[in-house]
Amino acid sequence: MRDHPGHVFSRRLDRSLPIAANAEDMWIVDTEGHRYLDASGGAIVLNIGHGREEIARAVYEQIIKCDYVHPTMFTTFPVEQLAKALARHAPPGIERFYFLSSGSEAIETAIKLARQIHLKSDRPHRIRLISRWKSYHGLTMGALSATGRTSFRVPYAPLLTEVIHIPAPYCLRCSYGMTYPECDCRCALALEEVIQNTGPETVSAFLAETVSGGTLAALPPPPGYFKIIRQICDQYQVLLILDEIMCGLGRTGRWFASEHFEVIPDIVTMGKGLGGGAIAISAVGVQSKHYDVICQGSGSFVHGGTFTHHSPAAAAGLAVIRILERENLIERVAHYGEIFKEKLKNKLSDHPNVADIRGLGFFWGVELVKDKKTLEPFPRREKVAERVWQSIFQKGVVMYKSTGLAGTDGDALLIGPSFIIEANDMDIIVNAVLQALEETLF
Ligand SMILES: Cc1ncc(COP(=O)(O)O)c(C=O)c1O
Numbered sequence: 001m002r003d004h005p006g007h008v009f010s011r012r013l014d015r016s017l018p019i020a021a022n023a024e025d026m027w028i029v030d031t032e033g034h035r036y037l038d039a040s041g042g043a044i045v046l047n048i049g050h051g052r053e054e055i056a057r058a059v060y061e062q063i064i065k066c067d068y069v070h071p072t073m074f075t076t077f078p079v080e081q082l083a084k085a086l087a088r089h090a091p092p093g094i095e096r097f098y099f100l101s102s103g104s105e106a107i108e109t110a111i112k113l114a115r116q117i118h119l120k121s122d123r124p125h126r127i128r129l130i131s132r133w134k135s136y137h138g139l140t141m142g143a144l145s146a147t148g149r150t151s152f153r154v155p156y157a158p159l160l161t162e163v164i165h166i167p168a169p170y171c172l173r174c175s176y177g178m179t180y181p182e183c184d185c186r187c188a189l190a191l192e193e194v195i196q197n198t199g200p201e202t203v204s205a206f207l208a209e210t211v212s213g214g215t216l217a218a219l220p221p222p223p224g225y226f227k228i229i230r231q232i233c234d235q236y237q238v239l240l241i242l243d244e245i246m247c248g249l250g251r252t253g254r255w256f257a258s259e260h261f262e263v264i265p266d267i268v269t270m271g272k273g274l275g276g277g278a279i280a281i282s283a284v285g286v287q288s289k290h291y292d293v294i295c296q297g298s299g300s301f302v303h304g305g306t307f308t309h310h311s312p313a314a315a316a317g318l319a320v321i322r323i324l325e326r327e328n329l330i331e332r333v334a335h336y337g338e339i340f341k342e343k344l345k346n347k348l349s350d351h352p353n354v355a356d357i358r359g360l361g362f363f364w365g366v367e368l369v370k371d372k373k374t375l376e377p378f379p380r381r382e383k384v385a386e387r388v389w390q391s392i393f394q395k396g397v398v399m400y401k402s403t404g405l406a407g408t409d410g411d412a413l414l415i416g417p418s419f420i421i422e423a424n425d426m427d428i429i430v431n432a433v434l435q436a437l438e439e440t441l442f
Pocket residue numbers: 043102103104105107136137138139209213214243244245246247271272
């Protein structure tokens with residue numbers, strides 16, 4: 001807003017924002033005293049609730065003990081211990097971890113790492129990346145090039161690098177007009193077609209969100225999808241990078257969402273909840289066999305950054321993993337996620353504008369349509385997701401939203417509460433959505 005006081009280049013230029021003063025457990029309080037139930041941890045960031053003292057203490061103690069050392073000159077206990085803790089839970093064989101600050105950096109790292117693995121394996125022509133439409137992988141140029149969300153790409157299209165996109169496994173609006181399971185996962189087979197057309201010897205990696213997040217609103221792939229993807233990747237020596245920045249670290253009721261689909265990636269990215277929302281930290285996990293390849297010869301990964309392997313951030317990450325383990329929070333997500341699903345479905349399934357309720361654990365999407373029978377979306381100009389979101393916000397509930405699910409139209413709400421949520425807070429969320437739909441889409 002042009003008359004917004006102060007000097008901040010705000011993330012909202014169309015209105016001024018409430019000032020958040022306090023946040024504890026599931027709640028945020030602004031300076032006017034309004035209380036908001038945080039049903040999405042902003043952009044699906046909070047997994048253990050707001051205001052965990054244990055994280056603050058861990059970071060404080062690390063800063064006091066040893067704040068910054070350059071990652072090419074020293075290692076530190078929190079970095080070593082966090083890598084060890086992640087290795088306990090990561091998909092089999094993923095035993096090495098590279099730490100960064102943002103999810104976007106983790107994606108850049110994964111793309112470059114795949115390339116380096118091929119270079120070190122005497123496959124220098126493998127330069128191309130394949131990803132999917134209707135995906136989000138980050139704001140930096142490499143990650144944005146991989147992203148398949150049209151509205152985010154269009155302004156910067158001339159600046160983006162070549163990434164080949166295949167259709168997403170979005171059965172509700174199948175790109176091939178087919179129906180699961182008769183389709184035999186045509187959208188997964190598209191990977192082979194594209195690899196063949198591109199020239200298999202030129203393809204480096206395939207990048208996909210294990211469960212689609214910000215664009216397709218918590219959409220899991222159909223059964224069998226990743227089995228086919230893994231087979232194709234193996235057949236053509238294409239590395240499989242799974243982006244678990246939004247859906248990983250317990251969000252779906254398993255430590256890694258890939259466990260649901262029995263797929264083992266070559267490289268996996270994580271971020272968001274890794275720092276519990278308190279500190280920015282992301283990570284790239286890689287199979288030991290690929291790490292060994294990188295170590296051969298000169299033994300370097302041509303990459304780096306001032307704040308990679310940052311020890312106070314790693315201390316936060318370690319505190320988060322310890323809390324998740326000690327409080328059995330992933331098991332809690334698996335259990336209470338089913339209860340949350342029932343509540344969402346019971347209250348919202350019959351609504352004439354709700355086309356689909358999908359997700360896993362504490363990661364749920366509610367897709368909104370103009371016509372439930374034909375799945376006709378609302379035109380984007382009506383800004384339905386934004387208006388419903390605003391109405392929910394005014395009721396004191398914060399969630400996330402998705403747009404552009406159907407071409408450039410399409411609206412959805414994205415819900416991802418902290419793993420500590422109680423049943424009565426689930427009711428508040430579901431009731432707020434229902435009321436907002438009734439008020440906005442009468
Ligand atoms: C699946 C996925 N990948 C990557 C990113 C980028 O992460 P960051 O915003 O931390 O750079 C996001 C962010 O929403 C995401 O959801």
